[in-house]
Amino acid sequence: MIKISPSVLTADFLALDADIKKLESAGVDMLHLDVMDGVFVPNLSFGNPIIKSIKAHTKLPLDVHLMIDRPHRYIDEFAKYADYLSFHYEAGSDNAATLKRIRELGVKSAIVIKPCTGAEKIFDLLPLCDMVLVMSVEPGFGGQKFMPQALGKLSALKEECNRRGLDILLEVDGGINAETAPLAVEAGANVLVAGNYIFSAEDMAARVKEIKSI
Numbered sequence: 001m002i003k004i005s006p007s008v009l010t011a012d013f014l015a016l017d018a019d020i021k022k023l024e025s026a027g028v029d030m031l032h033l034d035v036m037d038g039v040f041v042p043n044l045s046f047g048n049p050i051i052k053s054i055k056a057h058t059k060l061p062l063d064v065h066l067m068i069d070r071p072h073r074y075i076d077e078f079a080k081y082a083d084y085l086s087f088h089y090e091a092g093s094d095n096a097a098t099l100k101r102i103r104e105l106g107v108k109s110a111i112v113i114k115p116c117t118g119a120e121k122i123f124d125l126l127p128l129c130d131m132v133l134v135m136s137v138e139p140g141f142g143g144q145k146f147m148p149q150a151l152g153k154l155s156a157l158k159e160e161c162n163r164r165g166l167d168i169l170l171e172v173d174g175g176i177n178a179e180t181a182p183l184a185v186e187a188g189a190n191v192l193v194a195g196n197y198i199f200s201a202e203d204m205a206a207r208v209k210e211i212k213s214i
Contacts, residue, residue: 002212003029005063007195026204030063032193037068041140055081067139072098079105086110086133099128119153123160137174146175151187158188185214
């Protein structure tokens, strides 16, 4: 079953509660929250105070994506409100120790790879993951074009998970729309992050239904 995790970064932050209610009514499965520090990626977004507020106003699981430098320093804080907590392989933390810490805190663990990172780099970390996020754009900004090399990574990760007998969610983020979503699902993705494609729809529910029917 395909899960939809729309990026809240695309929402109207002066009407965030209303936008989240629209997403709930549309039938999405999670909310994707991009935390950017202006160091690991060249952009700033929001931090834990916003996530705490969102947590208090929705029952949807929070899919918190840390695009921050040395994320191990903040895992304990973000774990207070996250249901899934992901961080980048390339961000300068001890990846295995950080994944273990996330699970110790009772949160589902996830690691993220940028377009420049091969899937094989994280094969040995898979037993510590509940989800893997493959970036299909360079992290930091919404509205970018899907990079097709993500498809090969998703296929490789799916094959490796099957070989190891691991039941791990495979998430893809960036440039997801009517054309790219079927390709990502065919390659092995079962969680799709979509921001602009969902928020730009006149009928969000119809668009979510369209993606889930793939």
